[in-house]
């Protein structure tokens with residue numbers, strides 16, 4: 001076994017927190033040979049619930065779990081952490097304006113950025129899940145200048161996995177045999193799920209998903225809207241938002257980032273844009289990436305048709321607008 005690493009989960013007492021803890025402590029995130037010490041951070045009103053979750057983790061007798069710290073103290077929570085999963089966010093309440101929600105979250109992410117910068121281990125790697133995930137991650141980057149921008153990412157893997165799921169259902173193939181869909185842009189309803197480059201493993205070798213589906217109307221219509229609206233469909237059915245699939249996707253994101261993507265496979269991650277594919281630099285945008293030795297790289301040179309270009313630009317425009325709104329909340 002490797003020496004233990006420390007993982008901070010913020011908003012740990014929430015729904016996704018409850019689902020993700022056993023996954024982390026069973027090695028689904030960092031591998032079955034990686035012992036972990038989990039730091040759980042939450043606000044005082046949730047501290048009793050985090051204490052209960054800590055008891056449950058102890059009672060699960062998990063061999064990889066080498067310690068649990070449940071705290072409301074941000075500095076203690078951030079102390080020497082190697083990995084961070086940020087679930088804490090102000091919930092969107094009915095009638096709340098977008099700017100109001102953004103301003104609450106900007107304040108949270110600004111404060112946590114300083115604490116991480118001061119107390120986290122050097123080279124700590126961060127995944128932001130709480131919404132608006134891309135913009136929260138951007139605020140974190142802005143207020144933690146000593147953390148390399150490459151170490152700050154946001155979750156679009158759930159959307160990516162949803163897109164794989166839709167193709168697998170449509171083609172009646174195992175989801176493990178479908179790869180290389182792309183989620184471009186914002187983790188919001190403007191995201192662009194793109195199946196143009198997706199591949200399906202068949203008994204006759206690898207085939208283009210687009211050719212197998214052979215239905216452009218579905219690929220440009222229902223496929224995209226189903227992935228975009230999946231979160232809302234789950235809320236309607238469960239009367240609460242997705243938590244198991246969000247937790248599972250957060251594990252997939254960290255797992256592939258740290259341990260690498262298989263050869264010939266890419267995944268979607270919200271990362272700091274360097275201007276690739278003509279997307280404005282300086283926003284956190286979801287791109288197709290491959291990962292090796294803990295570093296992600298944007299997949300280069302994919303052919304982009306006119307339909308895709310328009311969708312990629314629309315979601316980029318929304319992110320630029322969100323960025324401007326977030327900055328106006330800071331002033």
Ligand code: NDP
Nearest residue numbers: 011013014015016046087088089090129130131241242246
């Ligand atoms: P969840 O655990 O269900 O969700 C956590 C965050 O993830 C939410 O912001 C949610 O945004 C977001 N999210 C992103 N993608 C998804 C997805 N696909 N499905 C579901 N959620 C997604 O929220 P809870 O309210 O149960 O828990 C939040 C925790 O944060 C609580 O423990 C609370 O105490 C804590 N908190 C901390 C604050 C602070 O640190 N200052 C402030 C407020 C809360 P959305 O629901 O908008 O999709």
